[in-house]
Amino acid sequence: MTFARVTLGRAANPPARPPLTVLSNRTSVRLSSLALLALDAALILLAWVSSFWLRFNLDVPDEFSSMAVESALLAVGSYCVVLVGMGVHRQVWRYIGLSELRQLAIAVLLASLLTAAAVLMLRVPSFPRSVLLLHPLIVLMLLVTARAAWRTLFERAVLPTGTRPILIVGALQDAADALRALKGSGHWHPVGIVSHLESEQGRSLQGVPVLGTTTNIDSIARSVDVRTALLASPAGSEGRSEVLKYSSDAGLALLAMPRPDEWLRTESVGPRRIELEDLLGRVQVQLDAKGLSDLFAGTCVLVTGAGGSIGSELCRQIARFGVVRLVCVDVSEFAIYQLEQELREAHPQMQGMYYTANVREVERLHAIARLHQPTVVFHAAAYKHVPLMESLNEIEAVHTNVLGTMNAARVAAAIGAARFVLISTDKAVNPTNVMGASKRLAERVMQAVASEHPGTRFVAVRFGNVLGSSGSVVPLFTEQISRGGPLTVTHPDIVRYFMTIPEAAQLVLQAGLMGQSGQIFVLDMGEPVKIVELARILVRLSGKTEQEVPIVFTGLRPGEKLYEELLANGETTEPTPHPKLHVAKTDAFGGVNPEAVSQSIADLGVEPSASALRSWLQTQVPEYTAR
Known part of the structure; x- marks a missing residue:
């Protein structure tokens, strides 16, 4: 009977254990977090000493030097408790952004209040109150500087020789999101921004200058020797339709950021070839x-x-x-x-x-x-x-x-x-x-x-x-382009809603x-589109010219109208x-x-x-x- 119980006990499934690789990764993450926390603690200690130093005009009296040393553990401990409590030590410095910096600023504020409360409660005699004001400012400056320097070094280190230059096309508000995505990809190097807003000319964003307007994109691309442009403007915006018109002579390959549904797919992690829908599409439909x-x-x-x-x-x-x-x-x-x-x-x-x-x-x-x-x-x-x-x-x-x-x-x-x-x-x-x-x-x-x-x-x-439905002109034009043309359009003035x-x-x-x-x-x-313009757009998107793929007019077919109502x-x-x-x-x-x-x-x-x-x-x- 005892043997049966032992056998049953052995047959029971033991608790699943994480693979060794998972345990190794977790250990590595913990060690990395501890190392960054130790670096923060060292900077907090440096800021504590520096605040005394600045308080006494670079000449700290002996009695206050000993006070600084004796109270340093209190200050560093208070800050470390708050940083750990708010999860600041878990931040990844190479991807630091505004949200992480806001979290850091709040943590420093709370830690300074905790430090001040501890000093006042302990009633340290003759403690210089101005140190409690100087210290959090120096801490914030040092911690932000360390993180910014780390991210800068990382971005330069991960810029491989195979990165390709690219222009960002869109207003600064739209270009900001595109720049963050490109800088994290490691495949593209933004060299300039082309905005359709005159007021944004001559400005810069994240170190990338605004080089000119959409109407000058041809000459801009040639001057910086760029063959690729990323459309950062949303569908239906003013700048999108102009880009194709002015970029065709420059031979620019146009890219777009993935649509919201594409972010869910693992293969859609960066810019993609622009599609007809990106140029003719409008603001996304709002559903109930x-x-x-x-x-x-x-x-x-x-x-x-x-x-x-x-x-x-x-x-x-x-x-x-x-x-x-x-x-x-x-x-x-x-x-x-x-x-x-x-x-x-x-x-x-x-x-x-x-x-x-x-x-x-x-x-x-x-x-x-x-x-x-x-x-x-x-x-x-x-x-x-x-x-x-x-x-x-x-x-x-x-x-x-x-x-x-x-x-x-x-x-x-x-x-x-x-x-x-x-x-x-x-x-x-x-x-x-x-x-x-x-x-x-x-x-x-x-x-x-x-x-x-x-x-x-x-x-x-x-x-x-x-667009793209069976029997529509887009699949027909695409097939004709693949055969080298010509593209057949019934009438130069025929228009359709799309x-x-x-x-x-x-x-x-x-x-x-x-x-x-x-x-x-x-x-x-929306607005009707001329079929001949649609044909020209598709030719340009294919990377060819109208000389390579001509457009011919065949006349209206039976029952066909110039425009639909x-x-x-x-x-x-x-x-x-x-x-x-x-x-x-x-x-x-x-x-x-x-x-x-x-x-x-x-x-x-x-x-x-x-x-x-x-x-x-x-x-x-x-x-x-x-x-």
Whole structure:
């Protein structure tokens, strides 16, 4: 029996012990902290002696010399107790900054008060009170000087021969953060700052001078022999768009600091190549995080078209807000597979359901929704490529964009979803092509279904082109640049609104949280961008010139407009609590009969003539003008 107890005792898992390397590291850190504390103590002692020395004009009488020696232990002990108590000895001197210096100053103040209290309590006879005032000032000066000297020596010591010179572009307020990051990286050597503010010319920051303005960046780069510039200004600032314009002739490689989400990735530890989003992006979208968390946390959400550019970003954003189950539906097997792999790795705690299904098959869609009972449905499934839908595929645009929306909306109402959000487009406004007209009809159908089912809140969100989305000009231009050009632009005056994929998805989520049923939200897309300027930007970002990669104009394609609109003729907008979201004032609940629309589409047949389909669309969408 005793033997059994001994055996069981040996079989029990002993407490885990830290590896020897961890113990060694901890010991090294403790020894380093003790050494720095000892150095501080020596400087405090030196300051104590120096304060007596200064008090008596460099000639300390014998009786006060002995007093200084006898009371030194009291002063040094008081300071060491406070420094240790406040954790000053744990500071890393080579990365010392303002926060550490503030901590040090507070510690010195408290220690001086403790020392003064001890001296007064002990009633040291004839103690010179001015020493108690001089000592903390000298201590602070010596301790700060030691730390500053240590950091200076470290920065010079870690500057390897392989460091590369770089210009910082931005106002001093923005350049300060970039300089701290660069000096700690050990890979870059800032040689100057280029600011767009005239008032900052001739000044310097952390020893780095302001060499000139953005308009002179070409000549500045040549004068200091620099081939790289770091954009420190935030997205949407005045200086960013000018930099590319004036830096192209200098052949500067442009870098940017990692975005906030990129700081979480181990590989994003320093400047990165600048991307198109950095130049065309605007101030980051402000989300009602609490409202979205309340909407999504612990619920089930269904997304159609989940494998597409907007749909997949919606899934990423929704997963951040703690949904219990995310149901992803897409007709593309490969797209839904890619999304599954990404979300399983990024959100292992979330239950993801991945379906290959077509929104045109209402029974399949209803079966999926009935099984999972989603609280919110985002309908992103659509055909959106204007030229493809303009010829040979017109009926497909109608079936997917109109009937698919009708199916998704009715399914959401049938299973009692709280909200339904339709992803629409600016091409639905005064449409001149089949795709835009089908999306406008989809909006009207959604509003009609909303009038039939008051228990579900139905809204639509219109926005323009999304940077980097499938079928957009950016991937096309990138591919053409990789082949050596030329870049094909339809017209020199064609303009479009642009928005980044995350920004568009976040505003869709925000719109889904707001408003009344049947409303159509319009996003603030900022200023429109000329497509030819976009092409030139991409050429310059690739490190090439327009001579190497020419731009050619091919003429407007069928159904294409020179400019897009976010509001139809006669439409106005109403403000919302969110500055980037507005409500379009349209006809109440669309004015169409979903059953009649469905029947008339069926009457068109499988392969209607292009003219017949366009004529039918004009009866459903009076503002549609075929081109």
